[in-house]
Amino acid sequence: RFRRDSRGRKFFENLTGAGKAIAVLTSGGDAQGMNAAVRAVVRMGIYVGAKVYFVHEGYQGMVDGGDNIKEATWESVSSMLQMGGTVIGSARCKDFRTREGRLKAAHNLVQRGITNLCVIGGDGSLTGANLFREEWSGLLAELVQQGLIDEEASQKYSALHIVGMVGSIDNDFCGTDMTIGTDSALHRIIEVVDAIMTTAQSHQRTFVLEVMGRHCGYLALVSALACGADWVLIPEMPPEDGWEEKMCQKLSATRSRGSRLNIIIVAEGAIDRHGKAITSSIVKDLVVQRLGFDTRVTILGHVQRGGTPSAFDRILASRMGVEAVLALLETTANTAACVVSLCGNQSVRLPLMECVQMTQEVQKAMDGKRFEEAVRLRGRCVSYALFVTCGVANYFLSFDCSFFNFNVAVLNVGAPAAGMNAAVRSAVRVGISEGHKMFAVSDGFEGFYKGQIKEIKWADVGGWTGQGGSLLGTKRTLPAKHIDKIAEQMRKYNINALLMIGGFEAILGIMELLAARGTYEELCVPMVMVPATVSNNVPGSDLSIGADTALNAITDTCDRIKQSASGTKRRVFIIETMGGYCGYLASVGGLAAGADAAYIFEEPFDIRDLQSNVEHLTEKMKTGIQRGLVLRYNSNENYTTDFIYQLYSEEGKGVFDCRKNVLGHMQQGGAPSPFDRNFGTKIAAKAMQWITKKLNESYRKVFANTEDSACLLGMRRRAMVFQPVVQLKDETDFVHRIPKEQWWLKLRPLMKILAKYKTSYDISDSGQLEHVVLRRPKESEAMAAI
Numbered sequence: 001r002f003r004r005d006s007r008g009r010k011f012f013e014n015l016t017g018a019g020k021a022i023a024v025l026t027s028g029g030d031a032q033g034m035n036a037a038v039r040a041v042v043r044m045g046i047y048v049g050a051k052v053y054f055v056h057e058g059y060q061g062m063v064d065g066g067d068n069i070k071e072a073t074w075e076s077v078s079s080m081l082q083m084g085g086t087v088i089g090s091a092r093c094k095d096f097r098t099r100e101g102r103l104k105a106a107h108n109l110v111q112r113g114i115t116n117l118c119v120i121g122g123d124g125s126l127t128g129a130n131l132f133r134e135e136w137s138g139l140l141a142e143l144v145q146q147g148l149i150d151e152e153a154s155q156k157y158s159a160l161h162i163v164g165m166v167g168s169i170d171n172d173f174c175g176t177d178m179t180i181g182t183d184s185a186l187h188r189i190i191e192v193v194d195a196i197m198t199t200a201q202s203h204q205r206t207f208v209l210e211v212m213g214r215h216c217g218y219l220a221l222v223s224a225l226a227c228g229a230d231w232v233l234i235p236e237m238p239p240e241d242g243w244e245e246k247m248c249q250k251l252s253a254t255r256s257r258g259s260r261l262n263i264i265i266v267a268e269g270a271i272d273r274h275g276k277a278i279t280s281s282i283v284k285d286l287v288v289q290r291l292g293f294d295t296r297v298t299i300l301g302h303v304q305r306g307g308t309p310s311a312f313d314r315i316l317a318s319r320m321g322v323e324a325v326l327a328l329l330e331t332t333a334n335t336a337a338c339v340v341s342l343c344g345n346q347s348v349r350l351p352l353m354e355c356v357q358m359t360q361e362v363q364k365a366m367d368g369k370r371f372e373e374a375v376r377l378r379g380r381c382v383s384y385a386l387f388v389t390c391g392v393a394n395y396f397l398s399f400d401c402s403f404f405n406f407n408v409a410v411l412n413v414g415a416p417a418a419g420m421n422a423a424v425r426s427a428v429r430v431g432i433s434e435g436h437k438m439f440a441v442s443d444g445f446e447g448f449y450k451g452q453i454k455e456i457k458w459a460d461v462g463g464w465t466g467q468g469g470s471l472l473g474t475k476r477t478l479p480a481k482h483i484d485k486i487a488e489q490m491r492k493y494n495i496n497a498l499l500m501i502g503g504f505e506a507i508l509g510i511m512e513l514l515a516a517r518g519t520y521e522e523l524c525v526p527m528v529m530v531p532a533t534v535s536n537n538v539p540g541s542d543l544s545i546g547a548d549t550a551l552n553a554i555t556d557t558c559d560r561i562k563q564s565a566s567g568t569k570r571r572v573f574i575i576e577t578m579g580g581y582c583g584y585l586a587s588v589g590g591l592a593a594g595a596d597a598a599y600i601f602e603e604p605f606d607i608r609d610l611q612s613n614v615e616h617l618t619e620k621m622k623t624g625i626q627r628g629l630v631l632r633y634n635s636n637e638n639y640t641t642d643f644i645y646q647l648y649s650e651e652g653k654g655v656f657d658c659r660k661n662v663l664g665h666m667q668q669g670g671a672p673s674p675f676d677r678n679f680g681t682k683i684a685a686k687a688m689q690w691i692t693k694k695l696n697e698s699y700r701k702v703f704a705n706t707e708d709s710a711c712l713l714g715m716r717r718r719a720m721v722f723q724p725v726v727q728l729k730d731e732t733d734f735v736h737r738i739p740k741e742q743w744w745l746k747l748r749p750l751m752k753i754l755a756k757y758k759t760s761y762d763i764s765d766s767g768q769l770e771h772v773v774l775r776r777p778k779e780s781e782a783m784a785a786i
Contacts, residue, residue: 021112022118024118026086027120029090030167030305031305035077037120042054044321052072053114059101060091062096063108082314084306107148107149110140110149113157118328119163140153172218175355181309183316185212187674194671201261205295206296220234230264231250236375240273241272259459337352346717409448409490411500412473413501415474420501424464430689431688439493445482448479448482465681466671468672479512487520490525497528498528499528507712525704525709526695530684531544537738538712549676554577554667561573570657573629574659580633582602594629595755598748599633603748630644690722
C-alpha cells in the first residue's frame with residue numbers, strides 16, 4: 001500500500017479503497033468551506049477506488065433514506081468549491097436522537113454497504129456520530145432479529161468507522177486551532193466593520209457590533225484584534241465588576257486623543273462576572289447615558305454564515321477532507337473515532353471524544369464561574385489573542401508611561417505586504433506598554449542611513465490595522481553599503497534594539513548587520529525579524545504576513561474569471577501570479593481556486609508535461625466540464641505565460657478556447673485579510689516580548705553579540721519559533737531567494753488528485769492518532785505562550 005523514499009518519507013501510490021463505501025454528510029449549522037470538504041472527500045474517495053455517497057439533509061436524510069442517500073460522481077462536485085453553505089443540505093434531526101431513528105439510519109446504510117462515515121459538523125453532530133458507532137453492533141443485531149437484514153450482512157458490515165471534521169464558524173471545538181468556516185466568518189465581520197468605520201468617522205459616532213458566539217468569544221475577540229476595536233466583551237472572560245466605568249474611561253480617552261469614532265464588539269453570549277447577560281443594547285444605553293456619544297447598534301446575525309469561503313477555509317477544508325479519507329482507509333475494527341484537526345500549520349488526528357469532552361469542560365468551567373480555566377481550556381489561540389488584545393488596545397488604563405527603559409526602532413524592509421501596518425501598530429503599542437520608547441524608521445534601510453527616524457507614540461498608529469501597504473514606507477535597499485551611516489544613526493538615537501518587518505531583503509539585511517558587528521559596536525543589540533511578503537519565500541517560516549491577503553485576491557479573481565465563462569463554450573484560463581522563484585501563490589492559490597495545473601520553478605516541467613496537461617484537460621472537457629484553470633508564474637524564460645497560452649490555444653482547437661490573465665500587483669494591494677491582521681498583530685507582539693526579554697538580560701549598557709541575539713520569528717509546523725539567522729543560511733537558496741525545503745510542496749499532489757491526475761501523495765505527516773494534551777502553564781508563561 002505504501003512506499004518510502006530514500007529520506008524515509010511515506011507515500012501512497014496505489015492505496016486502494018476498492019470495496020469500501022464512504023458516506024459524507026454535513027450536520028448542524030452550516031459553515032463556509034463545508035462544500036470544499038465534501039468535494040475533497042468525494043474526489044479522494046473516488047481516486048482510491050471507493051464508492052462515495054452524499055447524505056442529503058444531514059442525519060435526517062440518513063434516517064429517511066431513499067433519494068437522500070445518493071452515490072456521488074466526480075462531476076457532481078464540480079463548481080462546488082467556491083459556494084458558501086452546504087449544497088448537500090444540513091438539518092437538525094430529532095429522530096436521530098432516538099434509538100428508533102438510529103436503527104432506521106443503520107438499515108439505510110447497510111442496504112448500500114456503507115460502513116465508513118465522514119461527518120462535518122460541530123460537537124453535537126460528532127457526539128451523535130460516535131454514539132451511532134458505539135451502538136452499531138447492537139443495531140445490526142436488532143435489524144437481524146426484525147428480519148430486515150440477514151446474518152451474512154451483519155457479519156460483513158460489522159464495524160462502522162467514523163471520522164469527523166469540525167465545521168463551525170464559532171471556532172468553539174477544542175483540539176483544533178481553526179474550524180472550517182471561522183476564517184470566512186471573520187471576513188464577513190471585518191468587511192462590515194471596515195465599512196462602518198467610514199460612516200462612524202464622518203459623524204463622530206460610537207458603534208456597538210454584536211457578532212455570533214453564544215458560548216465562545218473567538219469571533220468577537222479576533223475581530224476586535226483585527227479591526228482595532230476599543231472594547232470587546234466575550235463569554236469566557238467576563239469583565240470585572242466596575243467594567244462600565246473603565247470602558248467609558250477608555251472610550252473618552254480615545255476621543256480626547258483625537259479619534260472621531262469608537263468601536264465596541266460584543267459576542268452574543270457575553271456575560272458579567274455574575275452570569276448576567278451583557279447585550280449590545282445595554283452597552284449602547286450605557287455609552288449614551290454616561291458619555292452622551294451618538295451611538296448605534298449593528299447586529300450582524302446570519303450574514304456571518306453567508307458568502308463565499310475564504311482561501312484559508314478552502315485550503316483547510318480540502319486538506320482535512322483528504323486526510324479524513326486516508327484515516328477511514330486505515331481504520332480497523334478497533335480504531336477509535338477520530339477528528340481531523342489543525343495544529344499550527346499541520347493536520348493531525350485526535351480521538352473524537354477526547355476533543356468533545358474537553359469542549360464540554362469549557363462550558364462546565366464557565367457555568368462554575370471558573371473563567372480563567374475556561375480560557376485555558378479553549379487553547380493557545382484564544383489565550384494569546386486575549387493577551388494581545390488587552391495589551392494593544394490598552395485596556396489597563398493604570399499603566400504609567402512616565403518612564404522608558406530602552407529605545408527600540410521598527411522598520412519595514414522590501415516590498416509592501418498587507419498586514420505590515422497591523423504588525424507595526426502591535427509592536428509600537430506592546431513596546432510602549434512594556435516601558436520602551438519606540439522609534440519609526442521610514443523607507444527601510446534607505447531611510448535609516450538618511451536619518452529618517454522619529455519617535456512614534458501610541459496615538460500615531462491608531463487606525464493602522466485595516467490599512468494595506470506600508471504606512472512607514474519600505475524600500476528594497478540593503479544596508480551593506482551604508483553600514484557606517486546606519487551605525488551613526490543608531491548611536492545618535494541610542495537605539496537599543498531593532499525590529500524588522502519584511503521579506504527576503506529583511507533577512508539579507510539582518511545578516512549584513514550581523515556580519516558588521518565586529519566593526520561597529522552600535523550594531524551589538526538584539527535584532528529580530530518578522531516575515532512579511534506576499535511571496536511567502538522567507539526561510540525559517542511556513543507563513544508570512546501578506547500571503548493570505550494575496551491568496552484571497554487570487555481566489556476571488558479566479559472565481560470571477562470562471563464565472564465569466566458560465567453559459568459560454570468550453571474555456572481554459574491561463575493565469576499568471578506573483579512569486580519570483582517561489583511557487584507558493586501559484587500552488588496554494590491553485591488548490592484554493594480549483595486549478596487543473598500550476599507551473600512553478602520548484603518542479604521543473606518540459607513540453608511533454610505541457611502536452612500531457614492539454615490532453616488531460618481535453619478529456620475532462622469532453623465529459624462535460626465547462627471550464628479549466630491553469631496557474632503559473634514567471635519561472636522559466638522560455639515557457640512564458642504567452643507561450644503556454646499559445647500552446648493551449650493551438651492544441652485545444654475544436655475542444656476549448658483559451659484566455660490569458662496577468663494578475664500583477666493587485667495581489668499586493670488592498671486591505672489585509674483578517675488572518676494577516678491577526679497574524680501580524682500576534683507575531684509582532686511576541687517579537688516585542690522577546691526584545692524586552694533580551695534587553696532586560698543586559699546590565700546598564702546593552703551589548704548583544706551572540707548568535708541568538710539576531711533572530712527570525714516564524715511559524716514552523718505547530719509553533720512560533722525564534723531562530724538565529726546564522727542557522728538559516730544553510731536552509732536558504734540565495735540565488736533563487738527561496739528556502740531549500742518548502743512545506744507547501746506537499747500540497748501539490750493534493751491539487752493534482754483533486755484535478756483528476758494520477759500521482760503519489762506524501763503522507764509522512766499523516767496516520768498518527770495523537771491525544772489531546774493540555775499543558776498547565778506556569779503563571780509567568782500563561783499569557784506569553786502561543
